[in-house]
Amino acid sequence: MDTTTLERFSLNGSEDVVRVRLAVRTWMRANGFTLLQQTKMVTATSEMTRNCVTHGGGGSAELQQLRDGERLGLRLRVADQGPGIADLPLALQGGHSTTGCLGLGLSGSKQLVDDFEITAEPGKGTQVHITQWR
Amino acid sequence: MPTTPQQSIDQIFTHHEPAILEGWMCEQVAALTSRQDLMSTAALRTQSQAFLALFTLACRDGGLVDITGTPWAPVLDFLADLSSQRAKLGFTPSETATFVFSLKQPVFARVREELGADVGTLVDDLWGMNVLLDKLGLYTMELYLKSRETVIKHQQLDMLELSTPVLNLWQDILAVPLIGTLDSSRMQAVMENLLGAIAKQGSPIAIVDITGVSAVDTEVAQHLLKTAAAARLMGAQCIISGISAPIAQTMVALGVPFGSVDTRATLADALAQAFAQTHRQVVVMEPQAY
Amino acid sequence: MTTSIPIIAFSELLLVTIQGDVSDEQLEALRAELCERIQVTRAKGVLMDISGLTLVDSYLSRTLVALTTQSRLLGATLVMVGMRPDVALTVVDMGLRLEGVNAVATLEQGQALLRRLALASGQEGGHGHHNT
Ligand SMILES: Nc1ncnc2c1ncn2[C@@H]1O[C@H](COP(=O)(O)OP(=O)(O)OP(=O)(O)O)[C@@H](O)[C@H]1O
Ligand SMILES: [Mg+2]
Numbered sequence: 001m002d003t004t005t006l007e008r009f010s011l012n013g014s015e016d017v018v019r020v021r022l023a024v025r026t027w028m029r030a031n032g033f034t035l036l037q038q039t040k041m042v043t044a045t046s047e048m049t050r051n052c053v054t055h056g057g058g059g060s061a062e063l064q065q066l067r068d069g070e071r072l073g074l075r076l077r078v079a080d081q082g083p084g085i086a087d088l089p090l091a092l093q094g095g096h097s098t099t100g101c102l103g104l105g106l107s108g109s110k111q112l113v114d115d116f117e118i119t120a121e122p123g124k125g126t127q128v129h130i131t132q133w134r
Numbered sequence: 135m136p137t138t139p140q141q142s143i144d145q146i147f148t149h150h151e152p153a154i155l156e157g158w159m160c161e162q163v164a165a166l167t168s169r170q171d172l173m174s175t176a177a178l179r180t181q182s183q184a185f186l187a188l189f190t191l192a193c194r195d196g197g198l199v200d201i202t203g204t205p206w207a208p209v210l211d212f213l214a215d216l217s218s219q220r221a222k223l224g225f226t227p228s229e230t231a232t233f234v235f236s237l238k239q240p241v242f243a244r245v246r247e248e249l250g251a252d253v254g255t256l257v258d259d260l261w262g263m264n265v266l267l268d269k270l271g272l273y274t275m276e277l278y279l280k281s282r283e284t285v286i287k288h289q290q291l292d293m294l295e296l297s298t299p300v301l302n303l304w305q306d307i308l309a310v311p312l313i314g315t316l317d318s319s320r321m322q323a324v325m326e327n328l329l330g331a332i333a334k335q336g337s338p339i340a341i342v343d344i345t346g347v348s349a350v351d352t353e354v355a356q357h358l359l360k361t362a363a364a365a366r367l368m369g370a371q372c373i374i375s376g377i378s379a380p381i382a383q384t385m386v387a388l389g390v391p392f393g394s395v396d397t398r399a400t401l402a403d404a405l406a407q408a409f410a411q412t413h414r415q416v417v418v419m420e421p422q423a424y
Numbered sequence: 425m426t427t428s429i430p431i432i433a434f435s436e437l438l439l440v441t442i443q444g445d446v447s448d449e450q451l452e453a454l455r456a457e458l459c460e461r462i463q464v465t466r467a468k469g470v471l472m473d474i475s476g477l478t479l480v481d482s483y484l485s486r487t488l489v490a491l492t493t494q495s496r497l498l499g500a501t502l503v504m505v506g507m508r509p510d511v512a513l514t515v516v517d518m519g520l521r522l523e524g525v526n527a528v529a530t531l532e533q534g535q536a537l538l539r540r541l542a543l544a545s546g547q548e549g550g551h552g553h554h555n556t
Contacts, residue, residue, distance in 0.1 A: 014447050015447055036326070039479060039514050040514050042479050043514050043518065046479060050448075050481075101486070105481075108518030108519050109518070111518060326509070326513075329512065332529060333506070336530035337529065360513070360516050367512040367522065367527055368507050369505065369527040
């Protein structure tokens, strides 16, 4: 599988969230993803980058193009040096938020993309990879 | 002059291309697999001539063993085009592969004439050429099958479109009559078609009729619920009609939460409901005396 | 750099048009601005046209619910108009629920709904509320 880095972002505020969303939308539209695939990926992107900013104290994101034979994919990697997540299974289950929100960001995004990976050891920050295939 | 197989083959093609082409055309036209109903002899000749030109160059520059090298690329590309073209025209795999395999005969005839008594070289040549043409033939076959698959996939998509029409039942009222077996990919198509139509026409009511559906599993039920939920967010009400007794029982057994969706026994009931909601009334007229 | 989301007053209604991709700040500003405009104009209805909005994530869904509740407290009914199919399917897939938010497909349907609700609440002495 070939991996090419497309763009890197630093995530500090909500305008960075918008920038990454637009980059994801633009690239997917140009590369023939369906509107539904685009919107799902953009929405998951929004959730993950916002979590990074609000819970992780900011961090960075990277967009990668994946090529596996005929298949073309887009991967977003988001990483921060924040507190990590103490009870990851609970956070992934949905409906649990430490900030009094809906707590559907993680669980919901998992439903939207083809691949969803997260590591969030307490004290070691949080790393999320989400991928959509064409 | 010492002849290596490569040199002699190369020269045979360069010096006798017209003769080989004639011989090859005869083979192809005479073959049981020739399809003059699908392709004219003139077109076949043009195609054969173009192939021979590329083939001669590749033999000279690329050798006879490795067809994956750069010199052979134009030949492989040509065969790829030919395979997909023939798949679309309706040739069978063996009719397609005959294109390459039938080249053996005229080439062998030429080689035999050229080399005469030099039996050792002849055997080597024949062997090399035989293997080479088999490789190309198999390559052609493989690509043919791939193209065929693409054609079939397209046809399946067309079928999907055809089998899930969205009807304008009345002003403001859309309907999708579902018939036969429902699976996940068909339900995905139904869902996207219907929601697309709601957005385009601004319809406040959509009826999904499953009278003609034999069975509904959890996945299909989930799709129905999802369609209804998405329609609601778009401002349209989704009514599901024609749930048969066995399907109703399965739904309950599976624990599908259909409580949140409007359901009606028949399409007529659903239509009546839709009329009521769009402030319409159906009136039965007194028969008029003439 | 933030451009504000436009609010237009017409025939006793407020029309809010959200287009493309909007930031959290823009939405935060809209919440404050809409409150003020409802109070100033005494509008009884708000049509929120989101037919040009390209995503509804958890933040936006929370905002839509908040705007609905807030408008109701100020005596106006908010109607969400024209959510796109891809956005609606994404919202459903995420498991987000826009509880209490009225939804219609077109602006005409929105106006008609507000007219009906106004009539109904008039008959009940102004206490009628509607939510789906
Ligand atoms: N990058 C992160 N760093 C630290 N904690 C995180 C991070 N991402 C998520 N979490 C934790 O996981 C919980 C669940 O996250 P999720 O996105 O599902 O919900 P939320 O952000 O609280 O609310 P919502 O996304 O629905 O608005 C969060 O409340 C937070 O405690
Ligand atoms: Mg979140």
